[in-house]
Amino acid sequence: MAVAVRLALIVLLLLGPGGWGHTEPSRDSLREELVITPLPSGDVAATFQFRTRWDSELQREEVSHYRLFPKALGQLISKYSLQELHLSFTQGFWRTRYWGPPFLQAPSGAELWVWFQDTVTDVDKSWKELSNVLSGIFCASLNFIDSTNTVIPTASFKPLGLANGTDHYFLRYAVLPREVVCTENLTPWKKLLPCSSKAGLSVLLKADRLFHTSYHSQAVHIRPVCRNARCTSISWELRQTLSVVFDAFVTGQGKKDWSLFRMFSRTLTEPCPLAAESRVYVDITSSKQDNETLEVNPPPLTTYQDVILGTQKTYAVYDLLDTAVINNSRNLNLQLKWKRPPENGYIHYQPAQDRLQPHLLEMLIQLPANSVTKVSIQFERALLKWTEYTPDPNHGFYVSPSVLSALVPSIVASKPVDWEESPLFNSLFPGSDSSSYFVRLYTEPLLVNLPTPDFSMPYNVICLTCTVVAVCYGSFYNLLTRTFHIEEPSKGGLAKRLANLIRRARGVPPL
């Protein structure tokens, strides 16, 4: 009996405090999202977004209880009276021509633009202090932001959140293009996430994969948003975004098949327990391009269609909070495979061997109607041996013409030809099909100007060398080896005596 009374007392005690201090309705919520977009060039883009929405008025300084919203940023907002803050770190450049339009592009380096509230008296001083504090939080050299690289845009960079007046005096914008992004910037960025990098989509954020990319951009955006549809009160929204583009050749080794494990060397095991929504979207809009179909494995349970950036897009949705998605395999490894239908073409190429055989290229192509098809071949000019040149090398060398053998569809059906009855010009090619005719066409030969050596040079060189050798060496040789000895003049030979006789006869003095 006493024990029962004591137990009842204990139970009452436990329930009492619980009943009075009813658990607060959670004032902040987290949504996390990953969008995987296969790009036209074979690369794949992954965009992470972590959004924490906090239903509170941060203008009052008495706020001291932070749950999902990080304290470092909440204190910044209240201390410097921020209306909006946008900070991004980017490495690389988003190639719109090859990849399509981005969701949110950022300039290479570090970019910081801030709207202060209209209660701030000295905006420049707050701006300088804010950039110093942010350089400490994100381990970046943002303290180099000063009046030499800060501007006050007058027409662009309107607030992205709620604003009741837009006096551009309270806006500051600065870019540091030399700023490098590396793991030391990612580490504090990850620490601002409610689940850090322990659960949910943030387990995929491993630095050694994220920086081995063509484009890496991480950003922090803080702005006030509407709390409800009527928009009568303000909530603060913190969005942390991270976009990366994995290169098909560097990371994918040339193949266009992607999976979460290939991209991040991790798979998803569970959603973040603090998240209200945790979803992965895969863009399957261009599921048929270049005769290849995109197959997503495991097949999605739902899809989402909408007009994004001006075009209609379809996304496959995987909701990590749905237990059917992460099923008995306990992990989710999305795989994207491109299936190519079997080809019906033919290519035969036999490369040349020097001084043995030429190149041979044969291709069977199906030309689409009303189109122009260009076939181009690149070649390099090489130097031949000097004996292989023709006597007139400056004329050039010929490349044999190409041959086009075609079956052309014929508009008018032809009847089969009897070779003995029909004229000779109709029986050149055997025609089997009445709906098309065979024709063989040739292109012009190509005259290529090869690099020609100067053939007169050997002659010039021989002449010059021989002259030099003769003059210099020959002189030396003579000087060194010629000996001089005195020679008595001889009396004269027989020819001289005969000549003297004739001269005496003529009366001319003798030799």
Place this chain on the structure above:
Amino acid sequence: MAANSFRPRVLTALAGLLALSFGSLADSRIEDQAEQFFRSGHTNNWAVLVCTSRFWFNYRHVANTLSVYRSVKRLGIPDSHIVLMLADDMACNARNPKPATVFSHKNMELNVYGDDVEVDYRSYEVTVENFLRVLTGRVPPGTPRSKRLLSDDRSNILIYMTGHGGNGFLKFQDSEEITNIELADAFEQMWQKRRYNELLFIIDTCQGASMYERFYSPNIMALASSQVGEDSLSHQPDPAIGVHLMDRYTFYVLEFLEEINPASQTNMNDLFQVCPKSLCVSTPGHRTDLFQRDPKNVLITDFFGSVRKVEITTETISLQPDLGIMESSNKEDQIDEERMEPLKYAEQLPVAQIIHQKPKLKDWHPPGGFILGLWALIIMVFFKTYGIKHMKFIF
């Protein structure tokens, strides 16, 4: 009976004697333990790790600094107590074949960059001025906490520097130098301001011993990788990365430190023996004359680790939830729920508004003293030359 009572008495006496002796032994052991408890005299640990070289071929200096950073973090010093200064970015350099990694051993065995690194001063911020400001505490207002050395008179500080150096100087980023005299004066400032309890200075550059020759403040122990006139050599290149990965002295120091855990009792004499001339080619040197304790009593973890003395208590403290605050905050929120008119988002590109806005005129400032003085001079010269009679044509 007497004999029977005698023996237990003897036994008890013996037992008493034994207990006394054990007690005294235990006392002396307790004394030893108490002495050990107070031996080191420091209550917190700081580390300032500086790499002063820029450019890709100086990869090894960044790897040196990061390997010491890794050891220091592993042994317990938190990031908030480490000031890491790297003059260039090697991990995400375009020439790094494995981005976000810095390796210390070839064949990419050990990534000293890790996943959890926080660099406080990077790239162009690593200058002689910033380094001296960090040491002496004279940082500009607005410097965040992670960039300050907030040490006190009970802090043991480890300072590690690496880069290219010469006889009496260390080169910062190929554009400026710090001399050994400046360094010694900075340490003296730190001593005067009581910013350290004991300081361990390690330097891995060519002719490193010249950098500690001029120290004159107490409680400083210094190690260098080579003597004056000797070069410190690098260890081994990696064929995939294409540069030398580490310097020899720091490579062997890293191997030595990998054996240390927070509980080890290895002392400084073992650190002095690391990398003899046969391995290092240069002769490492050390200086202990300014240090008060004997190096054999100084534990490695006194400087490289953050070993705290922990006292475990079994008392319980009960926390009372304060219900008053929670209720009042609920009420306040309900009040400011309702607003008069709905808010709206700003238009991102209001073309009509932009076209018709007037550009802000800069405020007109009256001409400054220089302009006024210049005009006064011109007018004076004019009137002196041509006489005062021209005044009537002007006024």
